[in-house]
Amino acid sequence: KAGVTQTPRYLIKTRGQQVTLSCSPISGHRSVSWYQQTPGQGLQFLFEYFSETQRNKGNFPGRFSGRQFSNSRSEMNVSTLELGDSALYLCASSGGTGDNEAFFGQGTRLTVV
Amino acid sequence: AQSVTQPDIHITVSEGASLELRCNYSYGATPYLFWYVQSPGQGLQLLLKYFSGDTLVQGIKGFEAEFKRSQSSFNLRKPSVHWSDAAEYFCAVASGSGGSNYKLTFGKGTLLTVNP
Numbered sequence: 001k002a003g004v005t006q007t008p009r010y011l012i013k014t015r016g017q018q019v020t021l022s023c024s025p026i027s028g029h030r031s032v033s034w035y036q037q038t039p040g041q042g043l044q045f046l047f048e049y050f051s052e053t054q055r056n057k058g059n060f061p062g063r064f065s066g067r068q069f070s071n072s073r074s075e076m077n078v079s080t081l082e083l084g085d086s087a088l089y090l091c092a093s094s095g096g097t098g099d100n101e102a103f104f105g106q107g108t109r110l111t112v113v
Numbered sequence: 114a115q116s117v118t119q120p121d122i123h124i125t126v127s128e129g130a131s132l133e134l135r136c137n138y139s140y141g142a143t144p145y146l147f148w149y150v151q152s153p154g155q156g157l158q159l160l161l162k163y164f165s166g167d168t169l170v171q172g173i174k175g176f177e178a179e180f181k182r183s184q185s186s187f188n189l190r191k192p193s194v195h196w197s198d199a200a201e202y203f204c205a206v207a208s209g210s211g212g213s214n215y216k217l218t219f220g221k222g223t224l225l226t227v228n229p
Contacts, residue, residue, distance in 0.1 A: 004156075033215050043203065043219040056216045090156055094215050101147065102215055104156040 004093050004105035012111045018079040021108045027094030032074040037088040058059050086112045115140040117218035125229045134189040134223050136204030145207035146187045153199045184201050199227040
């Protein structure tokens with residue numbers, strides 16, 4: 001069974017640009033969550049999608065947005081990039097109901113210069 | 114709001130020694146608790162989880178954790194550490210609304226170094 005796949009693995013962007021990250025969950029999983037990991041703030045929850053609807057949202061500015069498609073794949077977009085957006089972005093998938101744990105992808109390392 | 118505290122930023126142990134990583138949580142309801150491990154540049158791997166029932170839970174790679182409600186703790190233990198256990202360990206509590214349990218709040222992590 002394939003795991004959670006995140007693409008691309010590495011990205012370098014310039015301040016002010018926008019970026020889109022992709023996450024393909026484990027087959028059959030309907031919930032996808034996104035996390036930002038930085039040395040200073042640690043792991044922080046961005047948002048969670050279930051069956052194409054955002055169910056939970058963390059405390060991030062509106063520049064951070066996401067969506068989920070009918071096949072459960074999810075994308076995360078960050079507009080008007082800032083240097084502080086440099087981070088490892090992790091995606092996690094789960095069954096979405098009941099007592100299910102989250103399985104994480106390898107992450108996308110975003111560097112903003 | 115929920116929170117997780119991992120008091121130890123960095124722990125060094127010798128190979129073969131026992132290990133205990135501390136985790137304290139703050140959450141109003143019955144918590145769903147997790148321990149994850151992360152190797153450099155990698156994602157998070159689930160070691161074990163507590164949802165309910167037996168307060169001593171077994172995980173992968175010989176790890177176990179004990180849930181103590183009275184102390185709001187969920188400490189991770191391993192009787193004999195191997196060099197391959199060197200990594201960063203994260204404790205997390207799950208919460209959510211609308212039936213979702215997948216908003217994870219993480220501690221800051223404990224970096225484990227294993228000396229030969």
